Amino acid sequence: MIREKVTDRDNALFEAGIKLGALYHQFTGSPVNLDTVSSLEHAIQESISVQPYVKEISVKIDRDMLKSRLNNEFGYTELQGLMLDVKITVKFGSVKVKVGMKYNAELNYPLMKIDELEELEETSN
Amino acid sequence: MIREKVTDRDNALFEAGIKLGALYHQFTGSPVNLDTVSSLEHAIQESISVQPYVKEISVKIDRDMLKSRLNNEFGYTELQGLMLDVKITVKFGSVKVKVGMKYNAELNYPLMKIDELEELEETSN
Amino acid sequence: MIREKVTDRDNALFEAGIKLGALYHQFTGSPVNLDTVSSLEHAIQESISVQPYVKEISVKIDRDMLKSRLNNEFGYTELQGLMLDVKITVKFGSVKVKVGMKYNAELNYPLMKIDELEELEETSN
Amino acid sequence: MIREKVTDRDNALFEAGIKLGALYHQFTGSPVNLDTVSSLEHAIQESISVQPYVKEISVKIDRDMLKSRLNNEFGYTELQGLMLDVKITVKFGSVKVKVGMKYNAELNYPLMKIDELEELEETSN
Secondary structure, three states, rough: OOOOOOOOOHHHHHHHHHHHHHHHHOOOOOOOOOOOOOHHHHHHHHHEEEEEEEEEEEOOOOOHHHHHHHHOOOOEOOOOOEEEEEEEEEEEEOEEEEEEEEEEOOOEEEEEEEEEEEOOOOOOO | OEEEEOOOHHHHHHHHHHHHHHHHHHHHHOOOOOOHHHHHHHHHHHHHHHHOOEEEEEEEEHHHHHHHHOOOOOOOOEOOHHHHEEEEEEEEEOEEEEEEEEOOOOOOOOEEEEEEEEEOOHHHO | OOEEEOHHHHHHHHHHHHHHHHHHHOOOOOOOOOOOOOOOOHHHHHHOOOOOOEEEEEEEHHHHHHOOOOOOOOOEEEEEHEEEEEEEEEOOEEEEEEEEEEEEEEOEEEEEEEEEEEEEEOOOO | OEEEOHHHHHHHHHHHHHHHHHHHHHHOEEEEOOOHHHHHHHHHHHHHOOOOOEEEEEEEEEEHHHHHHHOOOOEEEOHHHHHHEEEEEEEEOEEEEEEEEEEEEOOOOEEEEEEEEEEEEOOOO
């Protein structure tokens, strides 16, 4: 067992994970239909963008999946993790990381993963 | 003890309560600052408007309270119940009810209450 | 249009609705499997029981539905509204109301409804 | 700019962040008082423990802070991030990481951080 020193890279990944976990558990369950989906996407994006170290964020809700799940009687559904396509760029010190969440059909799971990792040569915010 | 028949009025009040409880527990905790507060207000309003029997809804987040709670280090805070001023009109059958949630300073509590109750003479959606 | 005075009965129904809306949007989305479902049921029950005017509450999560939705890869799922069977008794002044939420297969919807309504002859808390 | 390959260490940190973000945004807002705080702690702990790669988790809610925030009129409050003391151990491949969330009085913020990081010499689940 070797104890390691915590690096910018470690913190960048940790912070990126926090944002995805927060987004998911804050906003899934929100009532939504095709008329209101844009305002929900926009608000989620803006809300998570105010958290520390977030540089960019894009949030897309799958309209086809949403449409297929609208309740026949009441004409709406709830935001589910499976509908979300999210990309977040986090920068911590000298490291920039892009992470995302996207429905993985094989696993039938809204999979969160690390998409890209860069060690920047100089640190500028 | 007298068992009572459930009326439109009963259902209107019950449905109105559901909407306020849902709104509160779905959206409090959302990260927010002064730049993003409008999109959050708008999304909450639209989200709850798709639920059954909602005729009108207005959602205001108190900017002064929000500003006073911004974290010094990170420049944002979370939506708290105390910041919310909500008015919802629900119609069920022949009854229309206006309910609201607003910070009550004396109780230090985001108080939900029935503001207005009307039995309509004819039912039209 | 006739404006009506707000009665204990109105408030009992309104408060009962608040509790169901709150429960649903606070706790759906919680990670859960067959080993942890009891502690989640228990905590939901206790949590909502502390809210004003709640006299009794029972929360059941459908094990069969839960089991059928466990993710093959990761062995857990999330609490969904469809899995919930909830009964709440609220008392406001001279009125006691029993409300509930239960999956309605025909509507494919977690339906909330008023189950019983009693005007008590004398008011005792 | 140097693109980096994603390691077990990166994934361990990313997954650990997800768990803390999820826990925070799923459970803050839950109604709670001194009689029900234990069942809430227990349920949060069990709920997050079912998520992928979690090896250990401890959740403590600060009783003093809770007590100081009980509403005078209604005798309960809501779980706030500031009340939480959480420790989570995540293992991904050959790396084990301990992360935590704890109220930081100086920042007046529920700070999440990496507490310990170990590269294991051999991988065993």
